[in-house]
Amino acid sequence: MARGFDDRAIAWILLVAMVVSLYMVFMYVPTEREMGIIQRIFYFHVPLAWISFLAFLMVCIAGIQYLRQRSRWWDALGTSAAEIGVLFSTLVLITGSIWAKPIWGTWWTWEPRLVTFLILWFIYVGYLLLRAAAGDDERKARLAAVVGIVGFLDVPLVFFSARLLRGLSPVVFTRQGAGLAPPMLWTLLVSLATFTLLFVLLLRQRLFLELARDEVESLKELVP
Numbered sequence: 001m002a003r004g005f006d007d008r009a010i011a012w013i014l015l016v017a018m019v020v021s022l023y024m025v026f027m028y029v030p031t032e033r034e035m036g037i038i039q040r041i042f043y044f045h046v047p048l049a050w051i052s053f054l055a056f057l058m059v060c061i062a063g064i065q066y067l068r069q070r071s072r073w074w075d076a077l078g079t080s081a082a083e084i085g086v087l088f089s090t091l092v093l094i095t096g097s098i099w100a101k102p103i104w105g106t107w108w109t110w111e112p113r114l115v116t117f118l119i120l121w122f123i124y125v126g127y128l129l130l131r132a133a134a135g136d137d138e139r140k141a142r143l144a145a146v147v148g149i150v151g152f153l154d155v156p157l158v159f160f161s162a163r164l165l166r167g168l169s170p171v172v173f174t175r176q177g178a179g180l181a182p183p184m185l186w187t188l189l190v191s192l193a194t195f196t197l198l199f200v201l202l203l204r205q206r207l208f209l210e211l212a213r214d215e216v217e218s219l220k221e222l223v224p
Contacts, residue, residue, distance in 0.1 A: 010201045017194040021187075029187040038102050043187055045095040047195035048088050049117075053155050054199060055085030056124060060152035063145035072214065075141055078148055079131050080206040082124050084199065089121045112161035120158055123151035 025043045032039035062078030065071065096114070097107045108114065127147045134140030180188065 007201060007204060010197060010204075014194070014197045014201060017190070017197055021191050021194040024187040024190055029183045030181075032184075035103055038099060041095055041099045043191045045092065045099060046188060047191045048092045048095060050192055051195050051199045052085050052089040052092055052120075053159075054196070055081045055088065055203075056120070056148075056152050056155060058203070059085065059124070059127070059148040063148040066145045067142060067149075070138070073211070075145070076210040076214070077203075077207055078145065079128070080203055080210050082127050082131070082148065083206060084202050086121065086124050086128060088199075089117070089124070092117065093121065113158060116154060116158040116161050120151070120154045123147070123154060127151060 021043075025040055029040070029043070031037055058081035059078045062074045062081060066074040066078060100109070101107050127144055130140065130147060131144040134144055
């Protein structure tokens with residue numbers, strides 16, 4: 001009951017946050033002068049990337065804890081977070097391509113941030129494939145946990161690639177600040193908060209389903 005109540009509360013807060021976020025993206029924030037209306041995809045693209053990194057951080061933490069404790073709960077958390085991370089990182093690649101076409105004149109370019117992010121996507125798709133193949137095999141589950149931990153090392157490369165290497169992708173947050181006008185910054189922050197709430201709700205639901213499936217499998221074994 002408590003879990004259901006908490007999820008309903010999060011869902012209602014998320015609904016309000018979504019309405020506010022959409023209003024700010026399409027009504028409050030001014031249209032960017034150089035890129036025009038296509039720039040508004042920025043307020044979805046960046047939060048999607050943030051949630052991808054957050055999800056993969058959860059996979060890394062869950063992997064470390066699973067190797068330490070051999071707890072199925074941590075294994076389930078890592079799998080759940082990885083699925084959400086791969087979904088959101090796929091949306092990052094899609095929204096980035098939509099944004100790039102009118103601005104760069106191409107759907108894709110092999111610049112540092114895009115390449116490192118694509119590698120990150122492949123790593124965690126591989127993690128999901130390995131974890132699915134592992135089933136109840138604890139040895140393979142441990143190997144998947146290692147992949148989830150090592151894969152997270154690519155996240156700093158994605159983050160710093162645009163700063164250390166010359167590329168086309170814009171750098172939003174620098175040592176000097178966000179580099180955005182106040183309305184743009186506030187809209188981005190609200191979008192980030194909204195997507196974070198969405199991630200929390202999705203992760204709780206996905207983890208519940210993963211553990212419920214374990215319970216069903218355990219009950220099946222008791223049936224003669």
